[in-house]
Amino acid sequence: MWFFARDPVRDFPFELSPEPPEGSPPGPWTLHRGRKKATGSPVSIFVYDVKPGAEEQTQVAKAAFKRLKTLRHPNILAYIDGLETDRCLHVVTEAVTPLGMYLKARAEAGGLKELELSWGLHQIVKALSFLVNDCSLIHNNVCMAAVFVDRAGEWKLGGLDYMYSAQGNGGGPPHKGIPELEQYDPPELVDSSGRAVREKWSADMWRLGCLIWEVFNGPLPRAAALRNPGKIPKSLVPHYCELVGANPKVRPNPARFLQNCRAPGGFMNNRFVETNLFLEEIQIKEPAEKQKFFQELSKSLDSFPEDFCRHKVLPQLLTAFEFGNAGAVVLTPLFKVGKFLNAEEYQQKIIPVVVKMFSSTDRAMRIRLLQQMEQFIQYLDEPTVNTQIFPHVMHGFLDTNPAIREQTVKSMLLLAPKLNEANLNVELMKHFARLQAKDEQGPIRCNTTVCLGKIGSYLNASTRHRVLTSAFSRATKDPFAPSRVAGVLGFAATHNLYSMNDCAHKILPVLCGLTVDPEKSVRDQAFKAIRSFLSKLESVSEDPSQLAEVEKDVHAASSPGMGGAAASWAGWAVTGVSSLTSKLIRAHPTAAPAETNVPQRPTPEGLPAPAPTPVPATPTTSGQWETQEEDKDTAEDSSAADRWDDEDWGSLEEAEPVLAQQDDWSTGGQASHAGQTNNPDHRSSELDWSSWEAEGSWEQGWQEPSPPEPPPEGTRLASEYNWGGPEPSDKGDPFAALSVRREAGTQPRRDSWGDDNWEGLETESRQAKAELARKKREERRREMEAKRAEKKAAKGPMKLGTRKLD
Numbered sequence: 001m002w003f004f005a006r007d008p009v010r011d012f013p014f015e016l017s018p019e020p021p022e023g024s025p026p027g028p029w030t031l032h033r034g035r036k037k038a039t040g041s042p043v044s045i046f047v048y049d050v051k052p053g054a055e056e057q058t059q060v061a062k063a064a065f066k067r068l069k070t071l072r073h074p075n076i077l078a079y080i081d082g083l084e085t086d087r088c089l090h091v092v093t094e095a096v097t098p099l100g101m102y103l104k105a106r107a108e109a110g111g112l113k114e115l116e117l118s119w120g121l122h123q124i125v126k127a128l129s130f131l132v133n134d135c136s137l138i139h140n141n142v143c144m145a146a147v148f149v150d151r152a153g154e155w156k157l158g159g160l161d162y163m164y165s166a167q168g169n170g171g172g173p174p175h176k177g178i179p180e181l182e183q184y185d186p187p188e189l190v191d192s193s194g195r196a197v198r199e200k201w202s203a204d205m206w207r208l209g210c211l212i213w214e215v216f217n218g219p220l221p222r223a224a225a226l227r228n229p230g231k232i233p234k235s236l237v238p239h240y241c242e243l244v245g246a247n248p249k250v251r252p253n254p255a256r257f258l259q260n261c262r263a264p265g266g267f268m269n270n271r272f273v274e275t276n277l278f279l280e281e282i283q284i285k286e287p288a289e290k291q292k293f294f295q296e297l298s299k300s301l302d303s304f305p306e307d308f309c310r311h312k313v314l315p316q317l318l319t320a321f322e323f324g325n326a327g328a329v330v331l332t333p334l335f336k337v338g339k340f341l342n343a344e345e346y347q348q349k350i351i352p353v354v355v356k357m358f359s360s361t362d363r364a365m366r367i368r369l370l371q372q373m374e375q376f377i378q379y380l381d382e383p384t385v386n387t388q389i390f391p392h393v394m395h396g397f398l399d400t401n402p403a404i405r406e407q408t409v410k411s412m413l414l415l416a417p418k419l420n421e422a423n424l425n426v427e428l429m430k431h432f433a434r435l436q437a438k439d440e441q442g443p444i445r446c447n448t449t450v451c452l453g454k455i456g457s458y459l460n461a462s463t464r465h466r467v468l469t470s471a472f473s474r475a476t477k478d479p480f481a482p483s484r485v486a487g488v489l490g491f492a493a494t495h496n497l498y499s500m501n502d503c504a505h506k507i508l509p510v511l512c513g514l515t516v517d518p519e520k521s522v523r524d525q526a527f528k529a530i531r532s533f534l535s536k537l538e539s540v541s542e543d544p545s546q547l548a549e550v551e552k553d554v555h556a557a558s559s560p561g562m563g564g565a566a567a568s569w570a571g572w573a574v575t576g577v578s579s580l581t582s583k584l585i586r587a588h589p590t591a592a593p594a595e596t597n598v599p600q601r602p603t604p605e606g607l608p609a610p611a612p613t614p615v616p617a618t619p620t621t622s623g624q625w626e627t628q629e630e631d632k633d634t635a636e637d638s639s640a641a642d643r644w645d646d647e648d649w650g651s652l653e654e655a656e657p658v659l660a661q662q663d664d665w666s667t668g669g670q671a672s673h674a675g676q677t678n679n680p681d682h683r684s685s686e687l688d689w690s691s692w693e694a695e696g697s698w699e700q701g702w703q704e705p706s707p708p709e710p711p712p713e714g715t716r717l718a719s720e721y722n723w724g725g726p727e728p729s730d731k732g733d734p735f736a737a738l739s740v741r742r743e744a745g746t747q748p749r750r751d752s753w754g755d756d757n758w759e760g761l762e763t764e765s766r767q768a769k770a771e772l773a774r775k776k777r778e779e780r781r782r783e784m785e786a787k788r789a790e791k792k793a794a795k796g797p798m799k800l801g802t803r804k805l806d
Contacts (some may be wrong), residue, residue: 011085014092016045024427028061029091043080044096044148048089060174061089064161068093071135074125074280077148077158096156097150103215105187114233116270116305117215122258122268122276127157128208132201136166140173142207144180145532149649152311166200183223184210188248197339198248205251209243212236236267271300279316290320296702301336309337312803314349321353328365331357335375344380352700357383358392363401370396370407385418390427397431402441409435409447416455424455425463436471449475449483455488456497464497473510477732480520488514489523492532496553502538511568600624 017033034045048061068079070092097105106112124147127660131137139146139160146159162181164602165174176182186206188198214220217230226244229237239260244250252260263267285293292771294317301309314337320326321334338350354376357365370393380389393415396408409432418422449472454467468490476489491507498507511533514526540547743783 012090013044014045014081014090016047017481023609027607031096034092034757044093046089046093050087050089057173060161063163063174065091066087067160068161069132069159071160073127073130075123075130075155075157077156093158094150094156096150096158098145099147099155099215102142102149113303113305115270115303116153116308118261118268118270118278119273120149120676121151121212121215122261122273123155124157125208125254125261125601126212128201128204129258131163132166132204132254136200138166138173138200139204139207140163140164141181142204142211143181144211144219145181148210150311151307153305153307153695154312183220186248187223187246192518199251201252202248202251205254206258208254208257209240209596210373211229212240212243224806233267235265236261272304273483275304275614276312279312282316282320289489291329294320294333296328298332301333301572306340310340313337314341318349318353320355327362328368331365331368335372338376343379346376350376351379351384354380363399364397367401367404367407368406370411372413373411377418380418382418382420385415386420386423390423392755394427394431399433402444405439405441406444406447409444412451413454414509416458419458421460423448424458424735425460428461429463429467432471433467442478442483445475445478445480445492446486449486449490453486456490456494462495465554468494468497469506476510476514480515481522482516484517484519484522485525487713488522488529492525492529495532495536496550499551499554500537500547503537508533554556556592561612667724708779751757 014034014036015033027609028048029046032045032047032049034043035041035669036043060186062084065082065084068077069082077096079091081092081096103112124142128139128142140162141159142157143159146157147154148158150156160177162174184207186203189203195364209226212232213226213230216232220226229240232240242250243257245251247561251304258268260266262273270778275297282290282293297313301313303766304313313333317334317337321330334350334353341349354369357369360366374644396404399405399408410534412428418426419428420797429582432452433446436445439445443657452468452471456464459467472487472490475490476484478484478487488511491511511530514522515530517523517526536550540550609636620622738774
């Protein structure tokens with residue numbers, strides 16, 4: 001029976017890349033690219049082929065294999081696996097590139113910044129300090145060929161072939177026998193007398209000086225070139241001169257060299273080095289220090305290398321969120337680093353974190369996510385949005401914080417194209433209806449109208465027909481002037497979604513009422529919209545064959561292409577309102593009170609005062625866009641100045657001087673403005689939108705008709721005019737009889753069926769019902785309180801650890 005020996009190279013879990021070697025640095029090793037067979041992850045493989053007659057080089061290679069396997073430090077090349085046979089040695093490390101090749105590639109792409117070079121040299125000096133001070137080892141091979149760079153731009157010290165102990169164990173330094181490496185030896189090694197007094201680190205620090213010279217000036221031609229610093233930065237020159245000094249005793253310890261370069265104004269005293277040092281020790285930092293670090297990190301990321309952000313900052317950010325409870329502060333730098341990732345990497349690393357963040361109850365995190373949604377919305381697929389993100393975002397519509405409600409409304413511009421039929425046409429419309437009718441913040445109502453105009457093209461035909469006209473009509477009666485402008489612009493932005501009948505019978509009557517609005521900005525936009533709709537109607541009237549073309553989008557399915565047209569009409573409304581809302585939040589940081597003192601309209605004489613009607617907090621269904629009563633109130637909001645086209649929304653809160661200069665259309669309007677300016681509480685009362693849609697509020701506005709004033713002196717009766725007949729009429733004037741009858745009794749009788757005061761009777765009935773309902777609620781409340789008190793007295797004091805069940 002034959003037994004075949006297994007090939008250890010073939011069974012090795014790593015394989016060499018078919019590409020040619022990356023480089024052959026001076027020494028026995030050849031560097032190859034490779035990958036792990038199981039996962040395909042990239043690695044670097046150092047290969048040494050055993051040759052006959054080269055026993056000394058083989059021993060050097062085996063010693064380097066052993067050293068690399070036992071030494072573990074963040075700045076020393078990381079060992080992964082190895083293979084030793086009679087024919088070869090394989091050493092597998094993290095994927096790296098020789099420093100010489102890395103500098104050449106970066107020079108072709110624009111060169112390395114001093115920030116990167118300062119951190120790279122910091123890492124090499126720190127590795128030397130570890131070897132000399134902690135391990136008592138002399139590297140004996142510090143040069144360009146012994147330094148490698150990983151994918152994050154981190155410099156790693158390798159080339160451990162000629163390392164020896166500083167304590168004299170195991171003999172002196174091994175013989176190199178390679179001229180390219182011997183040129184980095186310090187001059188005292190040539191002195192055979194041995195009189196030169198030196199420290200154990202002196203030789204390695206000389207070689208470090210040679211490395212610094214090569215990093216900034218290129219390959220070192222000869223040792224005499226070290227006298228000219230060349231392109232070495234001025235802040236580094238004094239410390240460099242200490243390294244290449246002829247007296248080995250003067251050369252500083254690696255730890256001392258780092259301390260000198262980190263001094264104020266030193267070469268390694270910069271934000272990039274500080275960031276890296278913090279990331280290395282982030283696990284032992286206090287939570288407050290981590291919060292401050294992440295808050296300041298995003299400002300510096302623009303100046304940091306892309307590879308460093310992707311491979312070093314990003315993993316730390318993900319770890320801090322997953323295990324460090326960093327919270328919302330990681331979001332800004334996380335999305336900033338995400339710009340450097342391709343689509344596949346973004347899906348693997350960022351999206352799972354984002355989905356998890358949306359389920360958080362932290363308000364700061366939720367509002368940061370909503371504000372920065374534009375940066376990651378393109379990477380979210382529709383199933384993820386509808387099942388994992390939108391259900392959590394909907395809670396923002398009901399939040400007591402106005403900033404979260406506003407950002408939730410704005411985020412719908414980005415989420416609407418990805419929402420399914422039920423979420424877009426049913427759930428979202430319920431929340432929009434409630435916000436537009438019940439929210440106490442005028443800017444949020446305005447933003448809701450603007451957002452609806454922008455996403456109107458995504459709605460299906462039945463929802464558009466049911467919602468848009470009613471919603472924009474309601475907005476035109478909002479006490480907040482920008483909301484009325486948004487309603488007009490909403491009509492204009494979605495003009496192609498209405499039939500000609502709707503334009504003539506529903507839209508134009510609403511717009512015509514705005515032509516006498518107290519705000520000039522509202523009137524201007526109303527006139528523009530009226531001209532647009534009239535020209536459309538006129539063109540169809542002149543050529544009826546155009547009707548089909550004009551109404552082609554009315555019954556069509558959702559058309560995402562229309563989103564751009566809507567955005568061009570009202571894009572400024574969303575970006576401008578945020579500053580005003582933020583001011584409102586700063587002015588009123590607490591949640592809005594449940595009940596707001598709203599000035600009631602005067603009650604007709606002889607009727608009981610109406611009871612305040614509470615506003616229901618339940619969401620309104622989409623069908624209620626049409627059924628809810630609309631107020632006739634056109635009271636002017638004192639915070640709305642005639643600067644709608646400006647993006648400086650902060651001026652809306654300080655608009656009292658501007659309002660005094662506005663051209664009102666009536667004396668009553670001027671009086672209204674004066675009253676609002678003198679009463680600082682009126683602003684908050686008008687922002688209380690809840691009273692606008694309260695049940696029965698519109699009936700309270702009707703008053704008994706006042707008796708007409710007598711006509712001015714000299715006014716002729718209708719019978720005195722010649723209405724086009726051949727001669728003046730001799731018949732009595734029926735209008736005169738009516739006038740005499742009204743003058744005879746100036747006060748109408750309340751018990752007369754012939755009087756026209758139906759409003760007063762109806763109002764009286766409604767007020768009586770409201771008063772009766774209020775009394776019933778009060779009586780019911782007292783009964784419940786009495787029952788609770790009786791139960792509490794019967795049970796006696798509660799015991800420790802028990803739970804109250806009632």
